[in-house]
Amino acid sequence: MSSSTRLLILGTLLDGPMNGYQVRRRLEVMGADGWASVAFGSIYHGLSKMADEGLLTVVESGKGGKTVYEITETGREEFHRNLLISWHEVRPVVDPFQVALTYMDRLSSEELVPALYGRIQELRRQITLIEHAYGAKQRYGAPRHIDENLRLMAAMFAAQLAWAEHAVTQVEAGELP
Known part of the structure; x- marks a missing residue:
């Protein structure tokens, strides 16, 4: 446990x-x-x-x-x-995506670019879903501050989204990996 x-x-x-x-x-x-x-x-x-x-x-x-x-x-x-x-205590957030990122050089740009655009689309979708959930948990008895977990998750996704949007331009320009 x-x-x-x-x-x-x-x-x-x-x-x-x-x-x-x-x-x-x-x-x-x-x-x-x-x-x-x-x-x-x-x-x-x-x-x-x-x-x-x-x-x-x-x-x-x-x-x-x-x-x-x-x-x-x-x-x-x-x-x-x-x-x-x-x-x-500050610990890194463990995300399986970082394992995939470690091996991004094993994908061709023809594979990597669509994967990045797919990730960008999914991150935007997740952020929207989270933002729509603000306040909803209270209707079922959750304390109001539980929304802070959602805000933190949205912020982490937003940081990853900003990284992915920058990375895809680098891959398209042949600068990465």
């Missing part, structure tokens, strides 16, 4: 006891699958693991495996510590 998933589960349980399905739904409403790479199947394993670690406690073992978890004081401390670390 990633440290991001761990932080999201602990943070969600700050709102009160929940079962795995409720945690998953809360994260889905926030759109965490889009900006945090949450594997929703790992939530159930994560809840159990964190209970074993003393970060959560089981408050109800319901029918059909609907175990309800509550965050412990140790879990609150772990959440707060990891939250502050995440605010101060």
